[in-house]
């Protein structure tokens with residue numbers, strides 16, 4: 503075994519000279535907030551995903567919030583989402599005094615268990631929010647069929663799913679609205695940031711207006727030569743816009759996205775190979791018709807806590823995705839979720855570890871992690 507003294511972080515953003523130069527270019531331009539680079543980033547993002555409209559914001563949480571506002575979510579409505587997710591997916595529902603209805607997940611990929619959705623649908627259900635856990639697309643055909651049958655909207659939480667493909671189609675133009683995250687650890691990183699994509703012109707217009715205080719049109723443009731000082735506030739909006747500094751990173755990262763994804767895929771394949779003969783380790787599994795972004799590489803082991811502690815002691819950074827929503831004290835006490843309804847999510851939570859997977863990792867680092875885990879599991 504190679505002896506390593508250097509820490510392998512859980513994540514390190516892949517930032518090169520091109521990103522740095524693009525940010526410097528923005529700084530030198532004197533225009534820092536939403537402007538030409540943000541608009542260009544949106545244009546290129548919509549071309550990349552194949553969605554007609556791409557609306558940038560300062561986080562995926564903001565995108566999910568304004569997506570729910572665009573489809574007209576109201577107080578008392580119910581929204582179905584998996585319990586294995588980051589709290590944002592549930593939190594945005596509470597902004598409307600609507601109810602997050604939690605669904606259990608699959609054991610094999612930790613995505614929403616589509617066989618358990620229908621019994622949760624009531625006459626108050628308005629939306630399903632599937633989360634493409636780790637970048638593996640959910641079973642969208644079944645979700646769309648249920649949405650059609652019960653007249654529900656589908657808003658995808660694609661915070662992990664760039665670039666992911668469902669049966670040969672890119673995630674981003676499959677449902678009513680799709681929300682991506684550009685948070686620091688994501689596959690495309692702008693520090694903080696998000697993008698909502700849609701083919702629906704009304705939804706796009708609603709989100710564009712509400713990311714900037716509910717101001718009527720092109721509010722970001724009012725200091726430019728083409729702009730005008732007059733504006734009207736026509737909705738109760740928010741301050742959720744992206745900045746040109748972030749969009750500079752986004753433009754370069756988008757150009758490099760496929761290349762970075764190939765590298766992630768190679769790292770994942772190396773982990774798969776390294777663990778395949780160890781019966782104490784289980785990996786996520788998905789169908790060959792799907793393409794993952796490989797945002798996360800998750801293993802499941804019975805000695806999770808002690809292994810995670812040993813990895814840390816030995817300089818290997820890890821993380822845990824996710825503490826299910828029904829475990830969090832606020833959600834547990836507010837919505838009275840019954841823990842027994844989510845056996846697969848509870849098991850996933852008890853056994854999972856997310857290992858480092860980022861484009862600039864070396865194969866030597868991957869092999870060191872594989873050896874360490876095989877010896878300590």
Ligand SMILES: Cc1ncc(COP(=O)(O)O)c(C=O)c1O
Pocket residue numbers: 560561562563564587588590591633659661662682683684685695696
């Ligand atoms: C599944 C999921 N949804 C939503 C979010 C929120 O993304 P953001 O931090 O861009 O608001 C995250 C972030 O980690 C996430 O993992």
